[in-house]
Amino acid sequence: MNSRIPPTPLPSLSIQSTQCLRARIRRRHVAERRFRFYGFSAMVLTLAVLVLVFSFILSKSYTAFQENVLSLRIAIDSAMIDSKGNPLTADYRELIQKAVAGLFPAVTDRHDRHLLFSLISEGAPYALRALVTRQRQQAKRDGNIIVDVLLSDEADQFLKGHITAHVSEKERKIKDLQVTWLKELQARGLIHSRFNITLFTAGDSREPELAGILGAVTGSFYLVIVTLGLSFPVGVASAVYLEEFAPRNRLTDMIEVNINNLAAVPSVVFGLLGLAVFLNGLSFPRSAPLVGGFVLSLLILPTIILAARAALKAVPLSIREAALGIGASKMQSILHHVLPLAMPGIMTGTILGLAHALGESAPLLMIGMVAFVVDTPVTLLDPATVLPVQIYLWADSPERAFLEKTAAAIVVLLGFLIAMNTIAIMVRIKFERRW
Amino acid sequence: MSLSSKKDAQRVSLGDSLLVETACAKLAARNVNVFYGEKHAIKDVTLDINCNEVTALIGPSGCGKSTFLRCLNRMNDTIDTCRVTGTITLDGENIYASKVDSVYLRTRVGMVFQKPNPFPKSIFENVAYGPRIHGLTSSRSELESVVLTSLERAGLLEEVRDRLHASGISLSGGQQQRLCIARAIAVSPEVILMDEPCSALDPIATAKIEELIDELQHNFTIVIVTHSMQQAARVSQRTAFFHLGELVECGGTEQIFTNPVNRLTQGYITGRFG
Amino acid sequence: MHNMEHTAHTVKSYDEELALLVNTIAHMGSLAESQLTSAVQAVVWRDSDLANHVVASDSTIDELEQEVHKQVMRLLALRQPVAIDLRNIVIGLKISSDLERIADYAANLAKRAVVLNQLPTVKPVAGVPRMARLAQELIKDVLIAYVERDENKAVTTWKRDEEMDEMYISLFRELVTYMMEDPRTITACTHLMFMAKNIERIGDHVTNIAESIHFLIEGTLLRGRRPKQDVLASA
Structure with a gap:
């Protein structure tokens, strides 16, 4: 009844020898493993590079999130602020310098004193003025206040270890005398580091310690x-x-x-x-x-x-x-x-x-x-x-x-x-x- | 041969006159030609679709039945290269006249597609969308009642009554298609076009849709394109056979499936093509 | 539309099954025809053994009818036939039923032959083979018309039923006259009358088959009055 011709059989795997078949399967497994390995190693390489880059940057940056400050006792005078609480043109710089000088009474030489004062940031007087105004407005009495004053960038860098004393004095900005004083201040416990909010609250500045983003x-x-x-x-x-x-x-x-x-x-x-x-x-x-x-x-x-x-x-x-x-x-x-x-x-x-x-x-x-x-x-x-x-x-x-x-x-x-x-x-x- | 050449009053042959039945023609196509760029997809088709009847369009793949269906609600307008000549009238008015708004036309001639395509919104929103954008209801409660009525007429309400705010696409295939039908009904069209509505559904879902079509035809005119001749035989009262863009034969479904006039029709429905 | 059969179905097994159906019916037809031939021979040659053989063989045709029935059910269920295929399959059922009845009548003829052979010969007995020859011709023609899908032949056969009826009427008259002349022949003549009636019924069934064939080919019923002489009026 059925007049159809049976189709010619197509080639199939089952007719190959067992050995041949096994060798083929083995080769295929090896090739697949190799292929996977290539992909895996490419991924590992990429990750390694990324990790390297990130850790490099992080290692360089983490110290920036700290700033070093010096505790100074400063005498406040009501003559500095008027009755409405506006800061008068008192010489805050002088106040700071006086306080600093008071820490090292032995330093008398003009040049040395200049060095001493340059340990403090240029922006410290402005910060002090702002602080005093705030405190005055809070109806504080006259008296002494403890102020945390920002150190200059060289001092800051020295304290963070980025500038070392091993290099000869001529090749660094921070002088031996200053190093001595800083160590002295550290010993006295007057220097401490805190979180660097300046970085996040200040605009750009020529002075590194005052620069922020x-x-x-x-x-x-x-x-x-x-x-x-x-x-x-x-x-x-x-x-x-x-x-x-x-x-x-x-x-x-x-x-x-x-x-x-x-x-x-x-x-x-x-x-x-x-x-x-x-x-x-x-x-x-x-x-x-x-x-x-x-x-x-x-x-x-x-x-x-x-x-x-x-x-x-x-x-x-x-x-x-x-x-x-x-x-x-x-x-x-x-x-x-x-x-x-x-x-x-x-x-x-x-x-x-x-x-x-x-x-x-x-x-x-x-x-x-x-x-x-x-x-x-x-x-x-x-x-x-x-x-x-x-x-x-x-x-x-x-x-x-x-x-x-x-x-x-x-x-x-x-x-x-x-x-x-x-x-x-x-x-x-x-x-x-x-x- | 004299016996067979007698004109049987129940038989309708195409090429010469139009219909002899007394049913009213809801949609009438006269000498319709459709071109996709250079390709002549529909060749001089003249066909009537009667009120409150189910008309099935059958034919092999690529014969133009879907293209013709899409002409009936001007969905072919969305295709840039498509050009339609001839006239198609709805209740006597030419739908391709320049003053006719195709968007408004589609509220009178609705469409259900091959693959169920509910919006990725809730079931309620799916059905409510149409009445809302056309401003058919004036209050929230009216809108709700329209949605519930449409779901009921589509045979879906009992199954989804308690989860109207579930997503439309979380339903099964058959339920999604009924949702699409409910959505189409909600704007109260006069004609419903169905493009192979059951081709993506299992037999039980298909049977439910066919039952639905049986019920809907009392209130709507339905035109259905289908690949399945058995389905055309089951649901329609009139069947039109298309081949290579031409309308080969159109007649009562019973006549087409017991004694078709054209041998091409017979060849197709008995599986002698190819 | 007549040459539709020449195009094959895309699914070949469908064609094979339809061919099987047609062949089974054709086989039934030829068996029925030979049953009739043998039954008439049994009458003419007064051969009771042949007659018994005919009666026994009737079961073969009954089995074939069952077979056709089975095939038709199968085709309807599994193939969902439409149009000409549907008509083909449905009339297959009808024709096999008609052929089975024809064979039954042939067997009845043989049964009566056995009885008739116990009785002395009567003259009008010659009328029966004459009618039977016509019946054979009609059966042969209608079977050819079925197998070859010959619509003309079917219609011609359909019309020839008139001839059969005329023959029956004349034999009927002859038998009545004979019975009136010689009452001793009443038994034999009555049997002959029944046999003639059987053959006339065979002719009717052939007409049915011709109508079915017309329906297969044209898709419509044969209109017009069936060519029937008013038998009772002319008796």
Whole structure:
């Protein structure tokens, strides 16, 4: 009944000899193990390098989080402050010097006394004035107060062990006499180290012990705000247009290609663009976070557009059709359905773009954010600097103390970047694929 | 041969006249051609869809039945390269006239798709979305009653009554499809188009949907595209057979499946193709 | 539409099963035909052994009908046939039933032959083989029409039932006349009358088969009055 021809048998493994088969299986296992090993060692290598880099930076930076101070007894006189509590022009410097001199009454030589006084930070008088004003306003009586006075950067570095006495005196900034005095003060228990809040509360300064990252952090923060505010709406809107509305023709293809190319442009070029257009052409205030924000938003715009397009493309067509099928207009289907579902992807792309922007320094150098800015910016138009630029400036400075400060600033920056990337990953994991 | 050439009053043949039945035509397609760029996908189709009846469109893959279905609610507008000529009228009005708003048309001609596609929102929100965006209800309680009625008519209410705020995608495949049907019903369309609604479902879920179609046809006009001829035979009153973009034969389902006029139709339904 | 059978089903085993069905029915048909032939021979040659053999062989055809029934159920359940395949399978059931009845009538003929052979020969007995020859022709024609799907042949056979009826009426008259002339022949003539009736019924069943074949090919019932002479009126 069945007129079909039986098919020719296909070759099968079962007809090979057992030995042959076993050898083949063995070879395969070895090859698989080798393959795994390659991957494993690549991963180990990468991790090792990362650990090396991080530990190197951390080792250089941890001392920056401590500052050394000297306890001084200072006599307060009501003549220093007026009845309204404003500090009068008393010579706080003199007060400090008097107190210091009082610790070493034997030092009389003018040159030696100069050396002695240079153990104290230049900013100590200002700190004292601020302290006295605060205390006076708290209705303290006249009398002596114990003040913790910041030591100079050389003293600080010596105490941290970065400057040693083994080197000959000519090759170091700290002199033997000063070393003796410092040791004496240590022995007397008047020197102690505390957490370096100056690092986090002060703006930049020529004096290392007075320099802090607050200005840079604030500048970075404003910068991120401006960048986000400019690039996010523009990027998302462009992506929505390109993905949902643009007709599929040569022009659209060209636009897409050019956007992809923009992502590959070196960031310095954006800085030059900002210089030429925003500063020279439109006369924006130099060094302001506003300008920096404009420049960086151009930088990360392609990233956001690409990420947003990918997120929009990933939303399945069935959702759009479902919305259209019950009579939603195109705008309604995008706003109510597609965009909310694409938002995790868009946010991830944006956060990554912002992390990238946070770490940029080259374009900002072009627009002047390399200036030595001391004050913390208050508005978006005030001159400011950003953390990467601050790091660059400090790295360039000759003072020994800036070394550890640079490392500390790097640690802070890395901390922010890691935090932002972690948030991006968490957002992605939590909201991934809800359909 | 004289016996077979007698015109049987119950038999409908295409190519010459239109329908002889007394049923009203809800949707009428006349000389419809659809082009995807250069490709001629639908060739000169003339077909009537009657009120409160289930019309099945059958044919091999790529014959154009889904394309034709999507013309009926202008879903092909979303495809850039698609061009439609000819007229399709809904209650006498040409739906491709320039003054017709395709968005509003889709509230009158709803659609259920092959793969169940509930929104990733709660069951309640899924059904409430349509009435909400079209402003069909004026209060929260009215909206709730519309949602509950739609779910009941879709045969889903009993199963989800206690979890209306669970996500729509947590339901089984068959339940999701019924949710999509409830969503489509909620805007009170006049016609429901179904594009292979059961192809992703198991036999029990399929049977439930077929039962639902039986009930819905009293109030809606239904057009269903299906790969399964047995399903077309079970649920429809009229069947249209498409082949390579042309409408080969259209007639009463019983006639098509017991004594089709066209040999191509017979070849397809008896499995003699290829 | 007539040449639809020439295209094979995509699933070959379906075609094989349908072919099996047709062959089984054709086999039944040829067996029924030979049963009739043998039964008539038993009458003509007064051969009671042959007649008994015919009666015994009837069970074979009954079994074949069961077989056809089984095949039809199987095809309906497993193949979900539509259109021409459905008609083919459904009429298979009908035709096998008609053929089984034809064979039954042939067996009845043989039974009566045994009885008739105990009685002296009567003259009108020659009428029976004449009718039977026509019946054989009709059966053969209708079977050919079935196997070859020949619609013309089926319709022609359908119309020839008229001939059968005419023959029956004339034999009936002859037998009545004979019985009136010689009452001693009543027993024999009555048997002959029944035999003639059986053959006439065979003709009716052949007509059924012809109608089924028409339905298979055209998908509609044969319209028009069945060609039937008003038997009772002319008696």
